[in-house]
Amino acid sequence: MATRIPTGDASSRPAEPAHEAVPPSLQAHALDNLRFIRETMAQAGSFTAVSGWGQIVVGAVALLTAFVASRAPAAETQVRYWLAAAGVSMVVAACAMALKARATRTPLLSGPGRKFASCFAPPLVAGAILTIVLYRAALFDLLPAVWLLLFGTAVMTGGAFSVRAVPVMGLCFMALGVAAFAGPPSLGNLLLAAGFGVVHVAFGIIIAVKYGG
Amino acid sequence: MRGRQPATSLPEFDRLIHERVRLGIISALAVNDTLTFNDLKRLLKTTDGNLSVHARKLEDAGYIICTKSFEGRLPKTEFRLAAAGRHALERYLAHMEALILAMRAG
Numbered sequence: 001m002a003t004r005i006p007t008g009d010a011s012s013r014p015a016e017p018a019h020e021a022v023p024p025s026l027q028a029h030a031l032d033n034l035r036f037i038r039e040t041m042a043q044a045g046s047f048t049a050v051s052g053w054g055q056i057v058v059g060a061v062a063l064l065t066a067f068v069a070s071r072a073p074a075a076e077t078q079v080r081y082w083l084a085a086a087g088v089s090m091v092v093a094a095c096a097m098a099l100k101a102r103a104t105r106t107p108l109l110s111g112p113g114r115k116f117a118s119c120f121a122p123p124l125v126a127g128a129i130l131t132i133v134l135y136r137a138a139l140f141d142l143l144p145a146v147w148l149l150l151f152g153t154a155v156m157t158g159g160a161f162s163v164r165a166v167p168v169m170g171l172c173f174m175a176l177g178v179a180a181f182a183g184p185p186s187l188g189n190l191l192l193a194a195g196f197g198v199v200h201v202a203f204g205i206i207i208a209v210k211y212g213g
Numbered sequence: 214m215r216g217r218q219p220a221t222s223l224p225e226f227d228r229l230i231h232e233r234v235r236l237g238i239i240s241a242l243a244v245n246d247t248l249t250f251n252d253l254k255r256l257l258k259t260t261d262g263n264l265s266v267h268a269r270k271l272e273d274a275g276y277i278i279c280t281k282s283f284e285g286r287l288p289k290t291e292f293r294l295a296a297a298g299r300h301a302l303e304r305y306l307a308h309m310e311a312l313i314l315a316m317r318a319g
Contacts, residue, residue: 027316030309036233037240037306044241044256
């Protein structure tokens with residue numbers, strides 16, 4: 001059962017009306033107590049603003065991309081399709097998280113949210129830099145493994161402050177990244193579809209059902 | 214004289230969870246199924262002794278449930294919120310809200 005914290009807005013309704021004058025110090029004390037409760041809950045709670053529905057859409061985008069990329073004649077073209085899909089997916093995921101945070105009245109950049117972002121971003125930045133380097137060197141076959149491994153790392157580290165499903169999802173991505181390194185380059189597109197498509201959809205459903213959208 | 218005793222008809226404060234460490238314990242457990250002694254100590258930035266004393270008071274009141282076990286050879290103390298504790302927190306939040314609205318109405 002969720003505990004609702006009053007916002008202190010005039011629009012909120014008290015459980016028991018009180019009509020007597022209250023000294024200003026008491027009101028300040030009450031506001032301070034509410035702030036303390038909210039901050040403690042934000043620090044103690046898991047970050048659940050990761051949107052399951054957003055993950056499902058991201059997965060669908062990836063599956064569509066995999067289908068289109070599989071028909072592309074050159075590896076470089078496939079990489080371009082996936083890069084475009086990554087851009088779309090980031091926008092979708094960010095919007096979905098913001099919407100979920102707003103719906104659940106959770107500040108997106110609360111304590112756990114900030115921790116999530118600060119742990120999620122570095123592996124993604126590393127992945128972006130490696131992408132540029134490998135793309136310039138025309139080493140397209142290595143990119144699926146790098147993407148899966150580093151995205152998995154980002155999800156795992158960010159997920160340390162999230163619900164349990166998130167780090168498990170990260171582990172799945174990392175395992176697929178290892179498989180991409182070990183397997184033949186021809187499997188790259190398929191493994192990207194398995195990771196960014198199937199894993200996103202599967203965990204998106206779990207998060208949407210178990211963690212409120 | 215009655216007019217100068219403003220908060221008399223407001224709901225009674227729950228003094229037990231009004232204290233900051235105890236309020237912190239209850240609030241943290243409201244959003245977690247269980248928390249260990251060390252989790253709470255880190256979260257509330259308090260000492261072992263202080264946390265023990267306050268947790269014991271909440272446990273005695275039936276607001277939290279304490280479970281002691283061993284993880285290997287190390288003792289492990291876990292806390293979870295009892296129904297009475299959750300009701301107490303909800304009453305306390307309602308009281309704070311009532312205070313704020315009473316001030317704005319006045």
